[in-house]
Amino acid sequence: MFKPVELEIELFCRGMRIDPSCHAGEIGRRITRTRAGLGSGLEIVIPSRPKNIWANVPVVEKFAADSPFLLQQGDDRYGVVDTRTGLLYEVTIPAEPAWYSRMTSSDTPMSRIGVLQGNYLGIYVSARCLYWSSKLNLACKFCTTGKNVGTAEESRKRVEDVIEVARAARDESGAIFTHFNTGYHYEDQNDRESMHGLRMCEPYVRAVRKYVGGFIGVQAVPVPRRNFNEYDALIDAGTDHFSFCYEFEDPETFARLCPGKAQTVGQSAFFEAMEYTAKKLGRGRVSGEIIAGIEPIEATKRGIDRIVNAGAFPTVCIFRPTIGSEMENVPSPDPDAMREVFAYLHESCRRAGLPVGVLPIEVSLVVQPEETAGLVEPSFATKAYHLKNWTLRQLARPYIAWKKIPAA
Ligand code: SF4
Structure with missing residues:
Protein backbone atom coordinates (compact mmCIF):
# COMPACT_ATOMS: atom_id res chain seq x y z
CA MET A 1 0.00 0.00 0.00
CA PHE A 2 1.43 3.38 -0.97
CA LYS A 3 1.58 6.24 1.50
CA PRO A 4 -0.39 9.29 0.25
CA VAL A 5 2.75 11.11 -0.94
CA GLU A 6 4.00 7.96 -2.67
CA LEU A 7 0.65 7.61 -4.44
CA GLU A 8 0.91 11.27 -5.52
CA ILE A 9 4.36 10.65 -7.02
CA GLU A 10 3.19 7.42 -8.72
CA LEU A 11 0.25 9.26 -10.28
CA PHE A 12 2.41 12.16 -11.50
CA CYS A 13 4.79 9.67 -13.12
CA ARG A 14 2.39 7.05 -14.44
CA GLY A 15 -0.77 9.09 -15.04
CA MET A 16 -4.23 7.62 -14.65
CA ARG A 17 -6.95 6.10 -16.81
CA ILE A 18 -10.58 7.01 -16.22
CA ASP A 19 -13.10 4.19 -16.06
CA PRO A 20 -16.39 4.75 -17.98
CA SER A 21 -18.17 4.47 -14.59
CA CYS A 22 -16.89 8.01 -13.91
CA HIS A 23 -18.77 9.59 -16.83
CA ALA A 24 -15.51 11.09 -18.11
CA GLY A 25 -15.86 14.70 -19.12
CA GLU A 26 -18.63 15.32 -16.61
CA ILE A 27 -16.70 14.97 -13.37
CA GLY A 28 -14.57 17.43 -11.52
CA ARG A 29 -12.88 20.54 -12.78
CA ARG A 30 -12.48 20.83 -16.50
CA ILE A 31 -9.08 19.89 -17.85
CA THR A 32 -7.47 23.16 -18.78
CA ARG A 33 -4.45 23.74 -20.92
CA THR A 34 -3.45 27.15 -19.71
CA ARG A 35 -0.11 28.71 -18.79
CA ALA A 36 2.76 26.32 -19.60
CA GLY A 37 0.28 23.45 -20.01
CA LEU A 38 1.01 21.64 -16.75
CA GLY A 39 -2.57 21.90 -15.56
CA SER A 40 -3.58 19.46 -18.27
CA GLY A 41 -4.61 16.82 -15.76
CA LEU A 42 -7.58 15.96 -13.58
CA GLU A 43 -7.55 17.57 -10.14
CA ILE A 44 -7.96 15.04 -7.34
CA VAL A 45 -7.52 15.14 -3.57
CA ILE A 46 -5.77 12.28 -1.77
CA PRO A 47 -6.78 11.95 1.89
CA SER A 48 -3.73 12.44 4.11
CA ARG A 49 -2.70 13.69 7.54
CA PRO A 50 -2.05 16.34 8.75
CA LYS A 51 -3.53 17.69 5.53
CA ASN A 52 -4.92 16.33 2.30
CA ILE A 53 -2.82 16.26 -0.85
CA TRP A 54 -3.98 17.91 -4.06
CA ALA A 55 -2.68 16.48 -7.33
CA ASN A 56 -3.26 17.41 -10.94
CA VAL A 57 -3.00 13.91 -12.41
CA PRO A 58 -2.03 13.43 -16.07
CA VAL A 59 -4.92 11.77 -17.93
CA VAL A 60 -4.69 12.98 -21.52
CA GLU A 61 -0.99 12.49 -22.27
CA LYS A 62 -0.06 9.34 -24.23
CA PHE A 63 1.68 7.62 -21.32
CA ALA A 64 -1.48 7.85 -19.18
CA ALA A 65 -3.25 5.41 -21.55
CA ASP A 66 -0.91 2.66 -20.29
CA SER A 67 -1.19 3.58 -16.61
CA PRO A 68 -1.84 0.82 -14.09
CA PHE A 69 -3.98 3.34 -12.16
CA LEU A 70 -7.69 3.45 -12.94
CA LEU A 71 -10.14 5.97 -11.52
CA GLN A 72 -13.46 4.36 -10.70
CA GLN A 73 -16.74 5.58 -9.25
CA GLY A 74 -19.08 3.71 -6.95
CA ASP A 75 -22.15 5.52 -5.69
CA ASP A 76 -20.89 9.03 -4.97
CA ARG A 77 -17.36 7.97 -4.09
CA TYR A 78 -14.23 7.74 -6.17
CA GLY A 79 -11.30 5.43 -5.87
CA VAL A 80 -8.05 4.87 -7.75
CA VAL A 81 -7.34 1.19 -8.30
CA ASP A 82 -3.78 0.01 -8.78
CA THR A 83 -4.51 -2.77 -11.27
CA ARG A 84 -1.12 -4.40 -10.52
CA THR A 85 -2.10 -5.16 -6.94
CA GLY A 86 -5.87 -4.64 -6.87
CA LEU A 87 -5.44 -2.12 -4.04
CA LEU A 88 -7.98 0.69 -3.94
CA TYR A 89 -7.13 4.23 -2.83
CA GLU A 90 -10.06 6.45 -1.97
CA VAL A 91 -9.84 9.96 -3.43
CA THR A 92 -12.18 12.89 -3.87
CA ILE A 93 -12.75 14.87 -7.03
CA PRO A 94 -13.25 18.57 -6.31
CA ALA A 95 -16.26 19.99 -8.11
CA GLU A 96 -15.72 22.60 -10.76
CA PRO A 97 -16.34 26.06 -9.28
S1 SF4 B 1 8.34 28.01 -19.98
FE1 SF4 B 1 9.81 29.10 -21.35
S2 SF4 B 1 8.78 29.27 -23.36
FE2 SF4 B 1 7.21 28.75 -21.81
S3 SF4 B 1 6.35 30.72 -21.18
FE3 SF4 B 1 7.97 30.22 -19.71
S4 SF4 B 1 9.82 31.20 -20.54
FE4 SF4 B 1 8.31 31.15 -22.22
Whole structure:
Protein backbone atom coordinates (compact mmCIF):
# COMPACT_ATOMS: atom_id res chain seq x y z
CA MET A 1 0.00 0.00 0.00
CA PHE A 2 1.43 3.38 -0.97
CA LYS A 3 1.58 6.24 1.50
CA PRO A 4 -0.39 9.29 0.25
CA VAL A 5 2.75 11.11 -0.94
CA GLU A 6 4.00 7.96 -2.67
CA LEU A 7 0.65 7.61 -4.44
CA GLU A 8 0.91 11.27 -5.52
CA ILE A 9 4.36 10.65 -7.02
CA GLU A 10 3.19 7.42 -8.72
CA LEU A 11 0.25 9.26 -10.28
CA PHE A 12 2.41 12.16 -11.50
CA CYS A 13 4.79 9.67 -13.12
CA ARG A 14 2.39 7.05 -14.44
CA GLY A 15 -0.77 9.09 -15.04
CA MET A 16 -4.23 7.62 -14.65
CA ARG A 17 -6.95 6.10 -16.81
CA ILE A 18 -10.58 7.01 -16.22
CA ASP A 19 -13.10 4.19 -16.06
CA PRO A 20 -16.39 4.75 -17.98
CA SER A 21 -18.17 4.47 -14.59
CA CYS A 22 -16.89 8.01 -13.91
CA HIS A 23 -18.77 9.59 -16.83
CA ALA A 24 -15.51 11.09 -18.11
CA GLY A 25 -15.86 14.70 -19.12
CA GLU A 26 -18.63 15.32 -16.61
CA ILE A 27 -16.70 14.97 -13.37
CA GLY A 28 -14.57 17.43 -11.52
CA ARG A 29 -12.88 20.54 -12.78
CA ARG A 30 -12.48 20.83 -16.50
CA ILE A 31 -9.08 19.89 -17.85
CA THR A 32 -7.47 23.16 -18.78
CA ARG A 33 -4.45 23.74 -20.92
CA THR A 34 -3.45 27.15 -19.71
CA ARG A 35 -0.11 28.71 -18.79
CA ALA A 36 2.76 26.32 -19.60
CA GLY A 37 0.28 23.45 -20.01
CA LEU A 38 1.01 21.64 -16.75
CA GLY A 39 -2.57 21.90 -15.56
CA SER A 40 -3.58 19.46 -18.27
CA GLY A 41 -4.61 16.82 -15.76
CA LEU A 42 -7.58 15.96 -13.58
CA GLU A 43 -7.55 17.57 -10.14
CA ILE A 44 -7.96 15.04 -7.34
CA VAL A 45 -7.52 15.14 -3.57
CA ILE A 46 -5.77 12.28 -1.77
CA PRO A 47 -6.78 11.95 1.89
CA SER A 48 -3.73 12.44 4.11
CA ARG A 49 -2.70 13.69 7.54
CA PRO A 50 -2.05 16.34 8.75
CA LYS A 51 -3.53 17.69 5.53
CA ASN A 52 -4.92 16.33 2.30
CA ILE A 53 -2.82 16.26 -0.85
CA TRP A 54 -3.98 17.91 -4.06
CA ALA A 55 -2.68 16.48 -7.33
CA ASN A 56 -3.26 17.41 -10.94
CA VAL A 57 -3.00 13.91 -12.41
CA PRO A 58 -2.03 13.43 -16.07
CA VAL A 59 -4.92 11.77 -17.93
CA VAL A 60 -4.69 12.98 -21.52
CA GLU A 61 -0.99 12.49 -22.27
CA LYS A 62 -0.06 9.34 -24.23
CA PHE A 63 1.68 7.62 -21.32
CA ALA A 64 -1.48 7.85 -19.18
CA ALA A 65 -3.25 5.41 -21.55
CA ASP A 66 -0.91 2.66 -20.29
CA SER A 67 -1.19 3.58 -16.61
CA PRO A 68 -1.84 0.82 -14.09
CA PHE A 69 -3.98 3.34 -12.16
CA LEU A 70 -7.69 3.45 -12.94
CA LEU A 71 -10.14 5.97 -11.52
CA GLN A 72 -13.46 4.36 -10.70
CA GLN A 73 -16.74 5.58 -9.25
CA GLY A 74 -19.08 3.71 -6.95
CA ASP A 75 -22.15 5.52 -5.69
CA ASP A 76 -20.89 9.03 -4.97
CA ARG A 77 -17.36 7.97 -4.09
CA TYR A 78 -14.23 7.74 -6.17
CA GLY A 79 -11.30 5.43 -5.87
CA VAL A 80 -8.05 4.87 -7.75
CA VAL A 81 -7.34 1.19 -8.30
CA ASP A 82 -3.78 0.01 -8.78
CA THR A 83 -4.51 -2.77 -11.27
CA ARG A 84 -1.12 -4.40 -10.52
CA THR A 85 -2.10 -5.16 -6.94
CA GLY A 86 -5.87 -4.64 -6.87
CA LEU A 87 -5.44 -2.12 -4.04
CA LEU A 88 -7.98 0.69 -3.94
CA TYR A 89 -7.13 4.23 -2.83
CA GLU A 90 -10.06 6.45 -1.97
CA VAL A 91 -9.84 9.96 -3.43
CA THR A 92 -12.18 12.89 -3.87
CA ILE A 93 -12.75 14.87 -7.03
CA PRO A 94 -13.25 18.57 -6.31
CA ALA A 95 -16.26 19.99 -8.11
CA GLU A 96 -15.72 22.60 -10.76
CA PRO A 97 -16.34 26.06 -9.28
CA ALA A 98 -19.58 27.66 -10.51
CA TRP A 99 -17.64 30.79 -11.50
CA TYR A 100 -15.77 28.85 -14.24
CA SER A 101 -18.99 29.01 -16.26
CA ARG A 102 -19.74 32.68 -15.64
CA MET A 103 -18.76 35.79 -17.59
CA THR A 104 -16.94 38.86 -16.36
CA SER A 105 -18.67 42.22 -16.81
CA SER A 106 -16.77 42.58 -20.11
CA ASP A 107 -18.34 39.31 -21.31
CA THR A 108 -15.21 37.22 -21.00
CA PRO A 109 -15.54 33.66 -19.66
CA MET A 110 -13.98 33.71 -16.19
CA SER A 111 -12.15 30.42 -16.86
CA ARG A 112 -10.27 32.17 -19.68
CA ILE A 113 -8.88 34.66 -17.16
CA GLY A 114 -7.68 32.33 -14.39
CA VAL A 115 -7.99 28.76 -13.12
CA LEU A 116 -7.59 27.04 -9.79
CA GLN A 117 -4.54 24.80 -9.50
CA GLY A 118 -5.18 23.23 -6.12
CA ASN A 119 -6.78 25.95 -3.98
CA TYR A 120 -4.96 28.92 -5.47
CA LEU A 121 -5.76 31.05 -8.50
CA GLY A 122 -3.27 30.96 -11.37
CA ILE A 123 -3.27 33.71 -13.98
CA TYR A 124 -0.99 34.09 -16.98
CA VAL A 125 -1.07 37.84 -17.31
CA SER A 126 0.21 38.72 -20.71
CA ALA A 127 0.50 38.01 -24.37
CA ARG A 128 2.47 35.09 -25.75
CA CYS A 129 5.98 34.64 -24.40
CA LEU A 130 8.48 36.20 -26.82
CA TYR A 131 10.51 33.00 -26.97
CA TRP A 132 7.58 31.58 -28.92
CA SER A 133 7.66 34.47 -31.38
CA SER A 134 11.28 34.08 -32.26
CA LYS A 135 12.19 32.59 -35.61
CA LEU A 136 15.08 30.97 -33.78
CA ASN A 137 12.75 28.58 -31.92
CA LEU A 138 13.75 29.73 -28.45
CA ALA A 139 10.75 28.35 -26.54
CA CYS A 140 11.40 25.96 -23.67
CA LYS A 141 11.01 22.48 -25.10
CA PHE A 142 8.52 21.27 -22.47
CA CYS A 143 6.26 24.33 -22.71
CA THR A 144 2.96 24.81 -24.55
CA THR A 145 2.20 28.40 -23.54
CA GLY A 146 2.52 29.60 -27.13
CA LYS A 147 -0.30 27.24 -28.11
CA ASN A 148 -2.59 28.03 -25.17
CA VAL A 149 -2.50 31.80 -24.82
CA GLY A 150 -5.15 33.28 -27.12
CA THR A 151 -6.85 29.87 -27.55
CA ALA A 152 -7.48 28.27 -24.13
CA GLU A 153 -7.15 31.62 -22.37
CA GLU A 154 -7.34 35.34 -23.08
CA SER A 155 -4.10 36.80 -24.38
CA ARG A 156 -4.72 40.28 -22.94
CA LYS A 157 -6.39 40.32 -19.57
CA ARG A 158 -8.16 43.41 -18.32
CA VAL A 159 -7.31 44.39 -14.76
CA GLU A 160 -11.05 44.68 -14.00
CA ASP A 161 -11.62 41.11 -15.23
CA VAL A 162 -8.78 39.84 -13.07
CA ILE A 163 -10.28 41.57 -10.01
CA GLU A 164 -13.69 39.97 -10.68
CA VAL A 165 -12.20 36.51 -11.10
CA ALA A 166 -9.95 36.84 -8.04
CA ARG A 167 -12.98 37.92 -5.99
CA ALA A 168 -14.99 34.94 -7.22
CA ALA A 169 -12.11 32.57 -6.41
CA ARG A 170 -11.80 34.12 -2.94
CA ASP A 171 -15.52 34.16 -2.12
CA GLU A 172 -16.65 30.90 -3.70
CA SER A 173 -13.51 28.73 -3.67
CA GLY A 174 -11.73 30.04 -0.57
CA ALA A 175 -8.60 30.97 -2.56
CA ILE A 176 -6.15 33.03 -0.50
CA PHE A 177 -3.33 33.10 -3.04
CA THR A 178 -3.28 34.65 -6.50
CA HIS A 179 -0.30 33.71 -8.62
CA PHE A 180 0.65 35.73 -11.69
CA ASN A 181 3.09 34.48 -14.26
CA THR A 182 4.39 35.61 -17.59
CA GLY A 183 6.94 34.39 -20.08
CA TYR A 184 9.73 36.47 -21.58
CA HIS A 185 8.78 39.99 -22.66
CA TYR A 186 11.96 41.97 -22.52
CA GLU A 187 11.97 43.40 -26.01
CA ASP A 188 15.14 45.44 -25.92
CA GLN A 189 17.76 44.83 -23.27
CA ASN A 190 19.17 48.34 -23.85
CA ASP A 191 15.83 50.09 -23.62
CA ARG A 192 14.80 50.66 -20.02
CA GLU A 193 11.31 51.63 -21.11
CA SER A 194 10.55 48.47 -23.04
CA MET A 195 7.83 46.36 -21.52
CA HIS A 196 8.88 43.16 -19.78
CA GLY A 197 7.22 40.57 -17.62
CA LEU A 198 7.66 42.18 -14.22
CA ARG A 199 6.30 45.53 -15.27
CA MET A 200 3.30 43.81 -16.88
CA CYS A 201 2.42 42.18 -13.54
CA GLU A 202 2.47 45.33 -11.46
CA PRO A 203 -1.03 46.72 -12.25
CA TYR A 204 -2.59 43.34 -11.51
CA VAL A 205 -0.70 42.95 -8.23
CA ARG A 206 -1.68 46.43 -7.12
CA ALA A 207 -5.35 45.86 -7.99
CA VAL A 208 -5.63 42.46 -6.27
CA ARG A 209 -3.88 43.83 -3.17
CA LYS A 210 -6.27 46.77 -3.10
CA TYR A 211 -9.59 45.18 -3.99
CA VAL A 212 -9.30 41.45 -3.22
CA GLY A 213 -6.65 40.78 -0.58
CA GLY A 214 -4.85 37.53 0.14
CA PHE A 215 -1.31 36.53 -0.75
CA ILE A 216 0.13 37.40 -4.16
CA GLY A 217 2.91 35.68 -6.06
CA VAL A 218 4.75 36.63 -9.24
CA GLN A 219 6.76 34.45 -11.56
CA ALA A 220 8.69 35.97 -14.45
CA VAL A 221 11.98 35.55 -16.26
CA PRO A 222 14.52 37.56 -14.21
CA VAL A 223 15.28 41.14 -15.20
CA PRO A 224 18.86 42.39 -15.55
CA ARG A 225 20.54 43.47 -12.31
CA ARG A 226 20.23 47.14 -13.24
CA ASN A 227 16.44 46.71 -13.08
CA PHE A 228 16.31 44.97 -9.69
CA ASN A 229 14.53 48.03 -8.27
CA GLU A 230 11.49 46.67 -10.09
CA TYR A 231 11.33 43.83 -7.60
CA ASP A 232 11.17 46.51 -4.90
CA ALA A 233 8.34 48.21 -6.80
CA LEU A 234 6.44 44.93 -7.00
CA ILE A 235 6.93 44.31 -3.28
CA ASP A 236 5.59 47.82 -2.62
CA ALA A 237 2.61 47.01 -4.87
CA GLY A 238 1.79 43.99 -2.70
CA THR A 239 3.79 41.00 -3.91
CA ASP A 240 4.42 38.45 -1.14
CA HIS A 241 6.26 35.80 -3.11
CA PHE A 242 8.50 35.46 -6.16
CA SER A 243 9.28 32.26 -7.99
CA PHE A 244 12.08 31.69 -10.45
CA CYS A 245 11.89 28.80 -12.89
CA TYR A 246 15.44 27.95 -13.85
CA GLU A 247 14.25 24.44 -14.72
CA PHE A 248 17.54 22.50 -14.93
CA GLU A 249 20.71 22.52 -12.88
CA ASP A 250 22.95 20.96 -15.48
CA PRO A 251 24.14 23.88 -17.72
CA GLU A 252 24.11 21.77 -20.88
CA THR A 253 20.54 20.55 -20.23
CA PHE A 254 19.46 24.11 -19.39
CA ALA A 255 20.94 25.47 -22.64
CA ARG A 256 19.48 22.66 -24.78
CA LEU A 257 15.95 22.62 -23.34
CA CYS A 258 15.58 26.31 -22.42
CA PRO A 259 17.41 28.01 -25.31
CA GLY A 260 15.60 31.32 -24.85
CA LYS A 261 16.44 31.58 -21.17
CA ALA A 262 20.04 30.51 -21.83
CA GLN A 263 20.59 33.01 -24.65
CA THR A 264 18.81 36.04 -23.21
CA VAL A 265 19.44 36.00 -19.46
CA GLY A 266 21.52 32.92 -18.56
CA GLN A 267 21.22 30.53 -15.65
CA SER A 268 23.04 32.70 -13.11
CA ALA A 269 20.48 35.53 -13.51
CA PHE A 270 17.87 33.33 -11.83
CA PHE A 271 20.07 32.95 -8.75
CA GLU A 272 20.98 36.61 -8.57
CA ALA A 273 17.28 37.52 -8.61
CA MET A 274 16.44 34.73 -6.14
CA GLU A 275 19.08 35.89 -3.68
CA TYR A 276 18.07 39.55 -4.05
CA THR A 277 14.36 38.94 -3.47
CA ALA A 278 14.96 36.40 -0.67
CA LYS A 279 16.96 39.08 1.17
CA LYS A 280 14.12 41.59 0.65
CA LEU A 281 11.21 39.31 1.54
CA GLY A 282 12.82 36.87 3.94
CA ARG A 283 13.86 33.22 3.79
CA GLY A 284 11.26 30.81 2.48
CA ARG A 285 9.21 33.52 0.75
CA VAL A 286 10.91 33.02 -2.59
CA SER A 287 11.07 29.78 -4.54
CA GLY A 288 13.33 28.31 -7.17
CA GLU A 289 11.63 25.93 -9.54
CA ILE A 290 13.21 23.00 -11.30
CA ILE A 291 11.98 20.04 -13.31
CA ALA A 292 12.90 16.54 -12.18
CA GLY A 293 13.05 13.46 -14.36
CA ILE A 294 15.04 14.74 -17.33
CA GLU A 295 18.55 15.40 -16.07
CA PRO A 296 20.34 12.90 -13.79
CA ILE A 297 18.86 13.02 -10.29
CA GLU A 298 22.27 13.97 -8.84
CA ALA A 299 22.00 17.22 -10.81
CA THR A 300 18.46 17.76 -9.49
CA LYS A 301 19.73 17.23 -5.94
CA ARG A 302 22.50 19.78 -6.51
CA GLY A 303 19.86 22.19 -7.79
CA ILE A 304 17.77 21.67 -4.65
CA ASP A 305 20.77 22.49 -2.44
CA ARG A 306 21.65 25.52 -4.53
CA ILE A 307 18.10 26.91 -4.24
CA VAL A 308 18.03 26.30 -0.47
CA ASN A 309 21.45 27.97 -0.10
CA ALA A 310 20.07 31.01 -1.93
CA GLY A 311 17.48 31.38 0.85
CA ALA A 312 14.63 30.08 -1.31
CA PHE A 313 12.55 26.95 -1.09
CA PRO A 314 12.72 24.39 -3.85
CA THR A 315 9.64 23.74 -5.95
CA VAL A 316 10.32 20.56 -7.87
CA CYS A 317 8.03 19.69 -10.71
CA ILE A 318 7.90 16.13 -12.00
CA PHE A 319 8.41 16.30 -15.77
CA ARG A 320 5.19 15.89 -17.74
CA PRO A 321 5.40 15.29 -21.51
CA THR A 322 2.50 17.60 -22.32
CA ILE A 323 0.74 17.19 -25.63
CA GLY A 324 1.88 19.75 -28.17
CA SER A 325 5.26 20.38 -26.57
CA GLU A 326 8.47 19.36 -28.31
CA MET A 327 9.00 16.82 -25.52
CA GLU A 328 5.62 15.12 -25.78
CA ASN A 329 7.22 11.79 -26.71
CA VAL A 330 9.85 11.80 -23.95
CA PRO A 331 9.05 9.09 -21.35
CA SER A 332 7.64 10.28 -18.04
CA PRO A 333 10.00 9.86 -15.06
CA ASP A 334 10.61 6.75 -12.96
CA PRO A 335 8.61 7.00 -9.67
CA ASP A 336 11.40 5.37 -7.60
CA ALA A 337 13.88 8.01 -8.75
CA MET A 338 11.35 10.74 -7.97
CA ARG A 339 10.81 9.34 -4.46
CA GLU A 340 14.56 9.63 -3.92
CA VAL A 341 14.53 13.24 -5.15
CA PHE A 342 11.69 14.27 -2.84
CA ALA A 343 13.18 12.50 0.19
CA TYR A 344 16.36 14.49 -0.53
CA LEU A 345 14.31 17.68 -0.83
CA HIS A 346 12.80 17.09 2.59
CA GLU A 347 16.20 16.59 4.18
CA SER A 348 17.65 19.63 2.44
CA CYS A 349 14.82 21.88 3.70
CA ARG A 350 15.08 20.40 7.20
CA ARG A 351 18.85 20.87 7.40
CA ALA A 352 18.42 24.52 6.41
CA GLY A 353 15.51 24.95 8.84
CA LEU A 354 13.36 26.37 6.05
CA PRO A 355 9.77 26.98 7.11
CA VAL A 356 7.47 24.90 4.88
CA GLY A 357 3.72 24.40 4.80
CA VAL A 358 3.09 27.45 6.98
CA LEU A 359 0.33 28.89 4.76
CA PRO A 360 -2.77 26.87 3.79
CA ILE A 361 -1.97 27.03 0.09
CA GLU A 362 -2.38 23.81 -1.87
CA VAL A 363 -0.51 23.52 -5.15
CA SER A 364 -1.76 20.63 -7.26
CA LEU A 365 0.98 20.74 -9.90
CA VAL A 366 3.89 19.74 -7.68
CA VAL A 367 4.76 17.66 -4.64
CA GLN A 368 4.91 20.36 -1.97
CA PRO A 369 7.89 20.32 0.43
CA GLU A 370 5.70 19.66 3.48
CA GLU A 371 4.18 16.61 1.78
CA THR A 372 7.55 14.91 1.54
CA ALA A 373 7.79 14.14 5.27
CA GLY A 374 6.35 10.67 4.62
CA LEU A 375 9.38 9.78 2.48
CA VAL A 376 12.00 9.91 5.25
CA GLU A 377 12.52 7.80 8.34
CA PRO A 378 11.23 9.63 11.42
CA SER A 379 13.98 10.77 13.78
CA PHE A 380 14.39 13.29 16.57
CA ALA A 381 15.55 15.84 13.98
CA THR A 382 12.54 15.33 11.68
CA LYS A 383 10.11 15.50 14.60
CA ALA A 384 11.68 18.75 15.83
CA TYR A 385 11.39 20.18 12.31
CA HIS A 386 7.71 19.20 12.06
CA LEU A 387 7.02 20.72 15.46
CA LYS A 388 8.68 23.96 14.41
CA ASN A 389 6.59 24.14 11.21
CA TRP A 390 3.42 23.25 13.13
CA THR A 391 4.14 26.06 15.61
CA LEU A 392 4.74 28.52 12.79
CA ARG A 393 1.42 27.48 11.24
CA GLN A 394 -0.43 28.32 14.46
CA LEU A 395 1.42 31.63 14.86
CA ALA A 396 0.67 32.58 11.26
CA ARG A 397 -3.12 32.48 11.71
CA PRO A 398 -3.61 36.14 12.73
CA TYR A 399 -1.23 37.21 9.95
CA ILE A 400 -3.23 35.22 7.38
CA ALA A 401 -6.48 36.80 8.61
CA TRP A 402 -4.89 40.24 8.27
CA LYS A 403 -3.56 39.52 4.77
CA LYS A 404 -7.03 38.50 3.57
CA ILE A 405 -8.24 42.06 4.11
CA PRO A 406 -8.08 44.16 0.91
CA ALA A 407 -5.88 47.23 1.26
CA ALA A 408 -8.52 49.59 -0.18
S1 SF4 B 1 9.82 31.20 -20.54
FE1 SF4 B 1 9.81 29.10 -21.35
S2 SF4 B 1 8.34 28.01 -19.98
FE2 SF4 B 1 7.97 30.22 -19.71
S3 SF4 B 1 6.35 30.72 -21.18
FE3 SF4 B 1 8.31 31.15 -22.22
S4 SF4 B 1 8.78 29.27 -23.36
FE4 SF4 B 1 7.21 28.75 -21.81
